[in-house]
Each structure stands twice: as structure tokens, then as C-alpha cells.
Amino acid sequence: MNRENFSNHIPLKNIEITDPFWLEKTELVRKEVIPYQYKALHDRIPDAERSYAIENFVKAGETVRRLKNGEEVPVYPADKWHYDDNNAAPEAFHGWVFQDSDVYKWLEAVSYSLLNYSDKELESKAKAVIDLVCSAQLDNGYLDTLYVINNRDEIFSNLKDFHELYCFGHMAEAAVAFYDATGERKLLDAACRFADLICKTFGENGIKGYPGHEIAEMALVKLYNFTGERRYLDAAKFFIDERGKKPYYYDIVLGKETVNDNYHYNQAHCEPRKQNEAVGHAVRGVYLYSGMADVAKLFNDDELYHACEKIMDNIMNKKMYVTGGIGATVDGEAFSFDYDLPNDLAYSETCASIGLIFFARRMLEIKPVARVADTVERALYNTVLSGMAQDGKSFFYVNPLEVLPEASQKDSRKRHVKPVRQKWFGCACCPPNLARLISSIGEYCYTENENMLYVHQFIGSRVKAENADLVIKSSYVQNGKISIEINPKKRFTFAVRIPSWCNKFNFSVPSEIKDGYAYFEICDECIIDCDFGTEVKMIKCSNRVRANTDKIAVTRGPFVYCVEEADNGKNLQMLKISKNPNFRIFENEIIADGFREKECETLYSDWREPELEKAEIKLIPYYLWGNRGENEMSVYIRI
């Protein structure tokens, strides 16, 4: 690692988003997603699966009150991943073991939203929720409603399967965000008390365990960055140091011995420093890798950073869909083996692409690598945006690249692939995760250090950075043009990423081009006009990926496009795009020349040149698919 490359993202409160494309999304989150989620957490949505999240905090608060009063408190089993009236007493914990995290994600999204748009009513709702959350905290700082309600004596006893450290992580992230947005420190204090308990409980002289679902690592670093308390950073490093050591902590707890490598699902099969491939549950993976990057940077830990680099390369070179989706298999919602990227069986969870963006930003803060920033763009404009309906009221968890509604209905292997976005899930990870990412999108655009200011993503905004104030006017998604007004506070080097899809670019000011960035020496006020165009491209996927031979994907600027049955009729596999398809570009639509192969009536017949009819192929941005009811969709088209 070269410390000169280090940079930090610019705090959200110094960024005001002005980009109409993104304002529309952040407004959807503010007006639709956050209020809807508030109702969902309170179980006020008719016909939706119950969340129980707020109810659990009420129950846990009551438990804490009774404990303080010395009243007797019952014990219930804490031995399942999900609890409802069929397997739990009415007074016991209900919902998924990680249900608390939905409340924290909501609070985090609210915090970012308050930074963008002051809303006293929303703020007071959030404060009431925080009061409720804090009422459920045990005297020693512990807070996970499953164990508070069900069994105080079993806390931290099953780190592999249960989610106390995961819920802590989301609590800490929400606490920092809420304090940052409002100056209110009640939740932050509570999170620090929980963090202090963790620091005391885990360590060389304590439990030598680590989270089964990672996030605590990066959350502890965030808490350290915010509070300066070194013990939080040390705890993050401890979790990474202990992970995957043999004999496995999880085996020791279970009293067994794993002969072969195991715990791939939890990325605990070997020590993080020795990992070089993205494996296991994809969301867990990218959350761990984010924490690893954080720790690598703060400890100047080359070995750990190189592991992160290898993992990031493995994802970008062999395990990522063209849409920035990751996690190719539903089994364990996991990374599959290299080049196994089936279109129709994809898991490609929205949360995993969000986590990939977390990981990528941290890698960029260690070293600006244009391909990594490209990956943020790829994930953001395609899989992440695809996660939410145009009206902000329904969501995809799974983001396939090919959908046949009949298959989703009849083929158990594709039951996870939904042809339309779903209202809300009992396991509501993706919508609130989307909400917190979109409301904090500014955090992913810029990084700086004392000499350099980088623009990685092109979103219209006003930025107060250390080196300069920026006014960025962007029509990037429409025509690839960005105008950047720079008011420098001192001499510095300004760097603008050149998107990898762009072969022809133009800057109004002379620049030095190096490794995917254009560098400008800034002394005075200036305006840099950037023009990347939005050439429509046909993208080939490596022929190592078996699903995509003799097919292409169409992209325009940051967007991957797809074909839908609503525009092109049934049996999208019969479409063939021309080699020179004369693309006609409209808003949210591209028309291309192509053909439709005549249907072969006979299942098996002598081969002859297929009969083709000319056909116009209509493509729409992938992120807009599934907004017109159930229909076939495909990203890849035959050529």
C-alpha cells in the first residue's frame, strides 16, 4: 500500500444532491419507502407478512423494566432462525433472528434523508423509535431483542447462526448517521455502550469468536472514526484476525472437529489474509471484505489489502454479472464457482450489490482504481436501481438476467426468481438497505486527501470539500456530459474517472490521462466540461461463461439494457440482433435492427439455416424492467 494514494470520502453533510435523476430516487425513498417501511416495522400494513420488529423492542423494553424492578422474567428458547405463533409463545421474540436490524436500517435511511431534507415530524418519529430501542438495552450495554426477551443467559452463545453482532453493526451505523444528521447522541451513546461490552467480551482474554454474519467489523471502524476510541478499531481487527483460524471457533463451541475446510458460507473457512476468492453467502462476503479493507487501511496492513485486491479482482473478473450483480446461486445466496453466471438461475441479490459498493468505496479510499469505480457504477445503475419499482412501492431481492414467468411458477429451481417486484418481505433486508444507500449516494461519488480530489461517480451536486468547493451539473445519464465548477481553497490535483465504456471523451481543459483517470492541476477557479458521450455498445461476455456464447448485451452509458415481452412479444430467445443494428435512441428506450427467428414447430428436425424475419428490437434500461406486469425479460440477446 502506498499511503500517498489514501483518500477519504466526503462527509454527506457537505454534499447536496441536485441531480434530477437521483433526486427523483431520493424523493421516492423519502416519500414512499421510509413511510411504508415505518408502517411495516409497526405491522400496520394489511396482508403483508408481519415484521414484529417494533413489537420485539416493546417486549424487550418491558423485560428490561421488569429486570430493573427485580421482577421475575420468563425464559423462552432461542434456538431457531425464525419465530412466529406456530413455534413461539405470544410473549416471546417473533420474526427473524436479525429482525432488529430492519429498525436500524430504517433509522439510518431516515438520518440520511434528514440531511437532504429537514422534516421535523419524521425526526420526532425517529426519536420515538430510538427511545424505544434504548429502553430495550440491558444494564451491561447488551441489546438484541431475541436474547433480551428470550434468554439473557445465552447471549453470544451461537455466533455462527445468530445475529447479535450483526444487529449491533447496523445499530452502530444508524447511531453514527443519526448523530451526524441531528446532533442527537442518545442512540450513539447506546451503541457505544454495546460496543464497549463487545470490546470487553471478545478478545485475547475473552471469547475468541467472530460474527457469523459480518458487518460489525466495518461498523466498529465507523464508530472508531467517529469517536476516536481505539478499542473499537482493535475489536474490528480482532474479529478479522480470529476469523477462520484453526481449530475453528465454531467447531470448538459445537464440540466437533471439521476435517476438511468448512464454513465457506460464512467466509470463515480460512483466515481472511489467506483468502483470494469471493466465496459463500454474497452479502456476508462483501460486508466482511469491506471491514477487511477498512482495517487494512487503518493498520497499513499490506497482507490484508492484497487479500482484498485478489478478492475484488476475482469478483470483477470471474463472478460478477454485467449488471453488477453478484451471488450466482440461490443455494446459500452465494457466490458460485468462477465463470458460473447463469442468467435464469441468478440470485444476484440487491443487498449483495449494495455491499459490493461498500467494499468498492473502501478499496478506492486505499487506491483509486478506475475499474473499481466502474464496478460501483455498474452495480448502482443496474442491479441496485432495479431493486426498486418506479413508484417505490415494490422491490426485487433477486435480480435475474433472464426471466420466463412460467419457469418461476412451475420450476422449483427458479422459485426465487420473481417476475414482478414484491410488496414487502418478512425478511425485509433489501428495501431498507436500498433506502439507506440511495439516501447516502453522495458518499460514493468523491474521495480526497490533502493533495487530491477524485470524482468517481457523476451525480449533479454541490460539494464542500477540503480542497475546493464544487458545483457539478450532470446530464451524465442522458448524454454523458458533466460540467464541474471548481472553487479551489488551495492548489491541488483534481481527478475525474473516465468510464470504462467510454472510448471517446473530451475535456474542456487540458488533462493528463493515466490509468482511467483524467488529472487536472487546479490553482484557480475554473470550469471543466467533460463529455463522455453515451455511445450504445454491444458487449460480449467471456466465452468462459457458458450461458452467453453467441449473445451480446446492449449498454448505453452506465446502463445495461434488456428486452421485455411487453415490447417484443413472447419467446425472446427467438430475437437476433444485427451485427450493425443502427441503434435509434429515445428516452429510456433503444430501437435496434434485428430479426425474429421463425418458430420451429418440430422439436427435432434436420438443421438448415434458420428462417429469419426482420424485426425491430426494443430495449429498455435493465433497472426499469418488470414495471409493466409479469412478462419475459432478457439482458442477453442472440447475435
Place this chain on the structure above:
Amino acid sequence: MNRENFSNHIPLKNIEITDPFWLEKTELVRKEVIPYQYKALHDRIPDAERSYAIENFVKAGETVRRLKNGEEVPVYPADKWHYDDNNAAPEAFHGWVFQDSDVYKWLEAVSYSLLNYSDKELESKAKAVIDLVCSAQLDNGYLDTLYVINNRDEIFSNLKDFHELYCFGHMAEAAVAFYDATGERKLLDAACRFADLICKTFGENGIKGYPGHEIAEMALVKLYNFTGERRYLDAAKFFIDERGKKPYYYDIVLGKETVNDNYHYNQAHCEPRKQNEAVGHAVRGVYLYSGMADVAKLFNDDELYHACEKIMDNIMNKKMYVTGGIGATVDGEAFSFDYDLPNDLAYSETCASIGLIFFARRMLEIKPVARVADTVERALYNTVLSGMAQDGKSFFYVNPLEVLPEASQKDSRKRHVKPVRQKWFGCACCPPNLARLISSIGEYCYTENENMLYVHQFIGSRVKAENADLVIKSSYVQNGKISIEINPKKRFTFAVRIPSWCNKFNFSVPSEIKDGYAYFEICDECIIDCDFGTEVKMIKCSNRVRANTDKIAVTRGPFVYCVEEADNGKNLQMLKISKNPNFRIFENEIIADGFREKECETLYSDWREPELEKAEIKLIPYYLWGNRGENEMSVYIRI
């Protein structure tokens, strides 16, 4: 139905196989499979999963002895699909609920083998097994070792999940075969006593249930054909009449009500006469359809026959692999929806293709339809033969059309797809089923009635039919030539199927060609030389099948060919065959002109014409794949 079209297959004892290609297979079964299976049934194979099949009969025999002596007999639970030392008492039943059927399939294969090749030692081994089987029969005729050993009071209480009627079916088929081969009627008498119990137990005034795993229907018809006892035929019809009636029998037993159609897995979702699509567990399906065809013919039941026709058409037009494999999904080992025929996820069980041949023969006995006989050929020469290794010592249950060993190992969705044949399974359905089909292959070649004699399959043999004696010399698999010497017993019409893959054929004698058969009026002794050639063909799969666009399969005569890594290197998806590939034909090998696409190092790149290197593509018959260790295999090749 037109009764003039009816015909019957020629009994096995009137057919002597002389074809070197098939003699090799029947000899493998005789010398390898039957002795190996005998050891397996007796649990004498080191390291193999235990069968427990003979052991169960020993235990059941002991139970029967004690019952006769009035001794006390314990009761064990009969509530699982599989029993071993982990979940069952040592004295209780072990193995799968259908384990008895393996013994019967072995006896059936032995019977056919004895017809072909007298073997006193084998015959006396079989008689000893029959003695053991009969010792386990209850006084009332009941014989299923699970219930005999574990609980006599619960017989016929769970028809949906347990396999008493299935085991009865295999017992009856074995009994008829053994009597036919040896004249020994001990097993036949036992089967009739069990059949009599079934006739008494089920019916309008008894249990109105039907088998969860079908076969009893066709077995009862076989028993009727052999004994002339009308009640057996009526019982077969009863099972078909009751199946799928609402309210569902299975619901009544379970005390619940299925709101939507259910029991597709068991083909009991609706009445057989109303079925028009092949659904559910594929082996169950084709066994039921075989019984339906039997009953349709014997009762002249047009409605039932038309259901069979629709189902057969559905299979042939929309649900069958080019290899004659059926059952596209591992989930329920079942038919998937129309045109869902993935190559790499295929289940395509050997037993299902065997059952398809049973069904097809019965349909041909109602009406000779060349496509149906083609389907027998397709299944027989590809999926069925593929099931057994060249040395007869290992077996495929699942017959995929594309294999990547890494995927079978790492991808849980493909764990059923084995890259090499397996030694023996605890659930040993396929090897003994293969053994009984191959040893009785003559039954599938000819049908006749008083005016007509049909040749559906071309296997060198001597045949004593009602209309004529035939001497058939065949080099069909080598060069598509067959010479048929006919010694007529009277005037009749002789019909020879013209294989659907054959565009140019020649007969040495004038014929009338109609609907895929060549018809010859026979008065005198004559020799008909048939020449179908063995043109190598490129076959296109309908573009309704998404997996096969822009790909072809190569066939030669009855054989589908495939490419293997052993001949063509890794990454078979990079091969492209030329449009005019100048096929060079060798024994068990075809060389074709083609190309290898250069590997794309980058996962996503701008599309340009792929770089191709000339390459010779070497193909081998599909049935021979996987005989050279683990490697990639693919039937379809890019064009």
C-alpha cells in the same frame, strides 16, 4: 381405436437374439450385472451402500414363521421412506420402502437371461431366492417386507407414500417371467395370491385407493393376459378409474382437503382420462401411462386411449431430450413444463426412458405409429444404453446432455449430475431395470396380428411368429443395412418401420410406403434387403427450447453423438462446428470440421467478431460417454 390396428408383441421365447451389438449387451447383463446385483442384494459388496433387500426377506420369513407358531411378534414404526441403523431397530425393516422390488427386478432379469442362455446354477440361485420370498408371504397373500416385519395392522394404510402395490407389481412381472422361462410356478402362485388379496381389498366395496407409485396397473394386466383371470384386469381398470377422482382418496386418508389441484407428482391430480400432459415423477408417469394403454386396449376404451395419445404426443413434441431422456427436473425427478429441457440440469433418469419404452410398445400394439417406434429407438440407443458402463460394472441414473465436472462438484443445483457412472446405489432402481430391459429386448422389436407382422426395431434375431418365421441379419448400427429372410406360414402383410432420420432408403422388394412404414405383401419365402444408410446428420432443436439456440446435435443412424473433453480439450462451449463439416466416420467416432473460439480473457468487452482457430471436432456416441474418467461432455455444439 380401430381394432384392426391392434397387434401383440411376440413372446420372448420365440425370439433368439443373434445381433453382435446386442449380444454384447445381453452377455454383459448375464455375466456382470446379474451376478453383481446378486451380491449387492445380499450385501456382499465391500464399500457399497447396503441394500438390505435379502436381509428383509429373511426377517419377514422369520416373522411369518413366528406368526404361524402363535409366537409374539414385535411392532416397529413404518413411517419413513428409508430405514437404517440410525433410525430403526436392528430387527426391523431396513433400506428404502421399495427395497423388495430390487429382488423382483433381479428375478425378472434372470428369467429373461435364462430364456436366452440356459444356466442351471443361476436358475437354482433364483429358486432359492424365490423360496425365501415366498417364506415371507402372509397367510392372506400379502407380501411387502416393510409391513410384514414392522406392522401387519397397517398394511395399505398409506398408499401415496409407501410402495406395497409397487412391490406387488414387480413381483407379478417377475413371477410371469420366471414361469415363462422355467415352467416353475411357485412365484406365480404367490403373486396370484397377493393379487387375489388386492382384488378383495380394493374395489367398489373396499378401499377406493390407488398406487402412489404406479406399476400395479400394467402388472395386473400382464397377470390377466397370462392367467386369464378377469378380476386382475378389472383391478387394473379400477385403479385407473379411481385415480385422481375428487375428493382425492389421499386427502380423505389424511383428513384434509386440497383446494387446488394437487398430486401432480403422482399423476393423481385429475382422472387419467382427462390427462393430456405428462406431469410429475417421470418414472411413475410412464408406468401409469403404460397401464392406461393396456387397459384402453383391452376395454376398447377410446377416451383412455386418446388421453394416452395426447400424453405421448406431449412427451414427443415438448418434453423429451434428443437422447430420448425424459424428466427434465431433479425436483421430484419429474417432467418439467413444455420445452423446458436444460442440458446441464437434466434429470433424464435411465428408468424413465425404460418406462417410456414400455409405454411406447403398448401404444404400438394399439396402433403402429412410426414416430412412437422412433421414440423407442431414440431412448434405447442413447439414454438407456448410456445408463451402463462398457464393462457393465457402473451405472448412470441421471443422463445429462452437458456436464462440467466442476459444476457437479461445486454447484448444489447440479449435485445429481454425476460426471462418471456410479458403482451401485442404495436406491438401486436403474441397474436392475436396465438388466431386465436389455435381456428382454426382443419383446420391443416385433408386433403382429392375424394379418400383419411389424418390424419396429432392427436387431439381428431369429423369430418364430404366427405369420412367419424370420431370420433377421442386421448391421443396422454399423451401416443401416438389414436383411430379412421370411418363411411365411400363410399370406400376410409385412411392415418395416422406416427410421425417421432416414431420408434415402432402399428395399430389394417393391413396397408400399405409408406413414413411416414400408408394407410388403408376403405369399412366398423371400428375402427383403433394407438399406437405410447411416447418414451423419446435424439436428436442430426447436427454438422453443432456450438452451439450444444456435446449436446442433450430431446423429448417425439411431445414435446421438457428443463431444468429450478427453478428445476435444476443456471448455467444450468454445467449439463451433462448420455448417458443412465434412464428417469422417470411424467406428464409434466421427471427426468433423470446425473451429475453436479463442478464449476471451476479459469478462466483459466490446463485441467484435470472435477469433476462431480451425479445429477438428471429435464426436463419440452419447451412450459411450463417461467411460474415460471425469471430463466435460456436451451433446449440443455451437454452429
